[in-house]
Amino acid sequence: MKFVIIFIQIIILYGFYLAGESIRTIFHLPLPGSIIGFLLLFAALMLKIYPLRWIESGAHFLLAFLSLYFIPATVGAIEYGNVFTGKGVWLIAIVLVSTLLTMAVSGLSSQWASRAADQRRNR
């Protein structure tokens, strides 16, 4: 019975995704359909239009194996091995530098904002 519920809920998640894809196509949006579907579900949950328990086990089941779903695509890197010979190696350095920069900016700014908010609260 539990698996039937999970299965039905995954189909509902698929429905949200397809709804997002249709909205993207109809309005020519540059957003991925999955993100539109995500926003639809999040809004439905926040506005209490759709109850959490009708989606929760399906979502948990699907997310438990999240990394599985993009493995077939990552295997596709097999066809682009030549990108990383020669100059392409620099892309790895670029990603490294950019990642650390991102961590520094997001970490410092959020920490600063949260301490500023705490001080205001304590004053």
Added chain:
Amino acid sequence: MNVILLSFLFAGLTIIFYLFLNSLYVKYRWTLLTPVLTTTTALIIFLLLFDIPYGQYMLGGKWIGSLLGPAVVALAVPLYKQRDLLIQNLWPVTLGVTAGAFVGMLSGLLLAKIFRFSEELILTVLPKSLTSPVAMQLAEGFGGISSLAAVFVMVAGFSGVIFGSWLMKLLGIDSSIGRGIGLGSSAHGLGTAMAFEYGPKDGSMSSVAMTLCAVVGSFLGPALVWLFF
């Protein structure tokens, strides 16, 4: 062999490799044993060994890949459950995530431009700070290469996990909010796994940041592409 049988074979093979290597990761918890990395490597070796073209593997592979879209939708559930944490820290989260998504995309774009990489590769690197399923769909939408985008996402994740604790110590990022948002905004899922090692609040913050970054990045990415190309 007929197509349906092959499809089942490759889909099944992917799942079996994944479940086995994932159990290895669960047992030892080494970052290098991350199932995406080990399963991808194992499958690539398998395909090369038996001389199977990628297109043939994808007969079954695309079945598994079709769960990416609904999985992104499912991310709304953990975010909804953490809504109190989000609302309590709305300003620091919004600031950190927006700044992170912006710097993550713009710095990658500019650096790759300075090194004169092709437009296709720049567009592939662009979404690397976002969680893989979203990064891949964005890269594809921009005209980049989605499978390479996933590779850069992994490089970003490993960069964050390997140098994160050193960098955060250096910069004095020592609060749950700072660490969580820093890791989630730059190193997505891998960063979030590391944030949970600092503590449950760090981890929750990181997963909130990862999800919100994917949303903000989905709006910001197309804007940057429109601006620069």
